[in-house]
Amino acid sequence: MVGTSLALRLRETVRGEVYADEPMWRHTSFRIGGPADVLVVPRDTEDLVGLLHALADVQAPFYVIGAGTNLLVMDEGVRGVVIKLAGTLSDIALEDECVARCGAGVHLPALCRKVASWGLAGLEFASGIPGTVGGAVAMNAAAYGSSMGEIVRSVSALTYEGERVVLDREGLAAGVKTTRVLQEPLVLLEAEFALREDEPQAIVQRMQECLEERSRKQPLSLPSAGCAFKNPTGGGAGRFIDAAGLKGARVGGAEVSALHANFIVNTGGATARDVLSLMERVRDAVYERFGVVLEPEVRVLGG
Numbered sequence: 001m002v003g004t005s006l007a008l009r010l011r012e013t014v015r016g017e018v019y020a021d022e023p024m025w026r027h028t029s030f031r032i033g034g035p036a037d038v039l040v041v042p043r044d045t046e047d048l049v050g051l052l053h054a055l056a057d058v059q060a061p062f063y064v065i066g067a068g069t070n071l072l073v074m075d076e077g078v079r080g081v082v083i084k085l086a087g088t089l090s091d092i093a094l095e096d097e098c099v100a101r102c103g104a105g106v107h108l109p110a111l112c113r114k115v116a117s118w119g120l121a122g123l124e125f126a127s128g129i130p131g132t133v134g135g136a137v138a139m140n141a142a143a144y145g146s147s148m149g150e151i152v153r154s155v156s157a158l159t160y161e162g163e164r165v166v167l168d169r170e171g172l173a174a175g176v177k178t179t180r181v182l183q184e185p186l187v188l189l190e191a192e193f194a195l196r197e198d199e200p201q202a203i204v205q206r207m208q209e210c211l212e213e214r215s216r217k218q219p220l221s222l223p224s225a226g227c228a229f230k231n232p233t234g235g236g237a238g239r240f241i242d243a244a245g246l247k248g249a250r251v252g253g254a255e256v257s258a259l260h261a262n263f264i265v266n267t268g269g270a271t272a273r274d275v276l277s278l279m280e281r282v283r284d285a286v287y288e289r290f291g292v293v294l295e296p297e298v299r300v301l302g303g
């Protein structure tokens with residue numbers, strides 16, 4: 001009921017899609033999560049600004065997501081409004097000789113393929129990271145020793161009050177799986193990437209190598225949210241979890257992958273509670289065995 005009346009109010013302002021009581025499992029790669037009161041996919045930046053103002057008027061809490069590939073949404077769902085940007089804000093343009101500008105809602109692998117076709121290198125490491133450009137920049141997504149923060153030239157974002165801000169690379173303050181976008185928090189609209197020229201074929205070859213390595217080492221056929229924990233100093237989280245004998249450990253439908261110990265997979269019908277209990281078990285076992293504190297990488301929403 002709360003969802004329905006809030007959705008009706010927001011439809012007076014928003015031109016994009018507005019759904020009441022929307023099951024969040026449909027919007028996460030984990031395929032887990034109860035209903036959001038309202039889920040909105042704004043049509044463009046102007047629509048998003050209007051939405052932020054409307055949300056301030058009705059004083060509804062809100063959360064911004066990309067494609068939900070790094071999220072654990074609680075079984076009770078999300079009170080308030082989820083603003084989903086995957087599939088909107090989807091422009092990609094060649095800004096300068098070696099600078100690509102890209103909307104936050106673009107699928108990151110699609111950006112990687114596009115810049116490769118322009119003969120621009122630097123994003124090969126990201127070609128298999130699912131999710132949006134906005135999510136990847138906000139999270140400072142990383143793979144094979146490179147990270148988004150290293151190639152960003154600038155980002156354009158909105159404050160929660162709807163004011164535009166532009167940050168350069170330094171202002172973005174990218175750290176391990178965090179940036180100023182998450183800390184403030186801001187709504188990321190677009191990013192510019194500083195790339196370098198190379199042969200398209202050589203770039204595609206490197207992308208292919210990254211993708212092949214992923215399909216060998218990651219459990220890509222089961223739903224997950226990628227790595228459950230950040231890598232601590234002193235080694236990959238997966239190595240500690242494996243050495244603690246936890247590959248294959250289960251709670252309900254959630255399982256520590258036998259292929260990559262830092263992935264928790266949904267083997268069917270896993271709840272958010274299952275995943276959190278399993279993560280707690282993993283944390284405790286790794287701490288007891290090695291004195292290493294594992295910090296969650298997946299972001300928990302709702303509850």
Ligand SMILES: Cc1cc2nc3c(=O)[nH]c(=O)nc-3n(C[C@H](O)[C@H](O)[C@H](O)COP(=O)(O)OP(=O)(O)OC[C@H]3O[C@@H](n4cnc5c(N)ncnc54)[C@H](O)[C@@H]3O)c2cc1C
Binds near residue numbers: 029104137139188
């Ligand atoms: C199979 C698999 C493999 C993965 N491999 C990797 C990997 O190699 N490296 C890696 O770093 N990650 C990896 N991930 C995790 C995930 O794909 C990345 O973190 C991705 O960048 C998240 O993007 P998203 O759009 O799905 O963000 P979401 O999961 O929707 O959101 C993640 C966070 O970013 C915030 N956010 C999203 N968009 C915006 C925006 N426009 N403005 C402000 N905040 C925003 C959200 O509020 C949330 O806090 C993997 C995940 C899976 C399922």
